[in-house]
Amino acid sequence: MSSPAATLQLVLDLLGTFVFGLNGALTAMEAENLDLVGVVVLAVITALGGGIIRDVLIGSLPPAAFRDWRYLAVGAGAGIAAFLARQLWVRLQRSITVLDAAGLALFCVTGTTTAFAAHLGPFQSVVLGTITGVGGGTLRDIVIRRVPTVLSSGLYAIPAACGASLTALALSLHFYSSALAAVAAALCFAIRMAGVRFNLNVPISHPGARPPVE
DSSP: OOOHHHHHHHHHHHHHHHHHHHHHHHHHHHHSOOOHHHHHHHHHHHHHHHHHHHHHHHTOSSOHHHHOHHHHHHHHHHHHHHHHTHHHHHHOTTHHHHHHHHHHHHHHHHHHHHHHHTTOOHHHHHHHHHHHHHHHHHHHHHHTTSOOHHHHOHHHHHHHHHHHHHHHHHHHTTOOOHHHHHHHHHHHHHHHHHHHHHTOOOOOSSTTSOOOOO
C-alpha cells in the first residue's frame, strides 16, 4: 500500500502533468497551425520534459514518465482536451500564462521532493526542483522556435527556485506535509503571477528592450 507521502507526490505530479499538458497544447494552437497529433506531441513534451530531465540527472532510469503509463496518458489526454475545447480557451486570453504558472508551481515542489528522496542534498534538490519546473516549458519554446521563457522573463526561474527552496527547507527540517506543499506551490504561483501582472523582471542585457510577457 502506498504511503501518504507517495500518494501526495503522485497526485501533485499528475496534476502538474495535466496542467502543463494543457499549457503546451494551447501554446501550440496559438503559435503554430498544428493538427491534433502536433498539439498532443507538444502537450506531452511540455508536460513530461522537466520530469524526464530531472530523472536523467539523478540517474533514475527509465524516467518515471516511461515507468508509469499514467503520466503519458494524462499528458496526451490534456492535449486532446485542449484541442477539442480550443474555442473555449481562445476566449480565456490569460489561460496559457495561468496554466504555465500553475504547472511551474506544482513541478518545482514535486521535483524537489523527488530529488530529496534520491538522497541529494537540499541545494541540489532545489536546483533539480527548479529544473523540473522550467524544463518542460523550455523544451516547448525550443520546439516552436522562440526564446525560452526562462531566458527572457526574470520572474520565471526565480519563483520556481523560491518554491523549491521552501520545500527543501521543510524536508530538511522534517516538517514537510500536504499543507506545506500547497504553501510552497502557492508561493511560486503568486510570485510568477505578480511578475506577469506588474511586468517585474531582473536586469536584462539590453535595457531598452523589455522581455515579452506571455
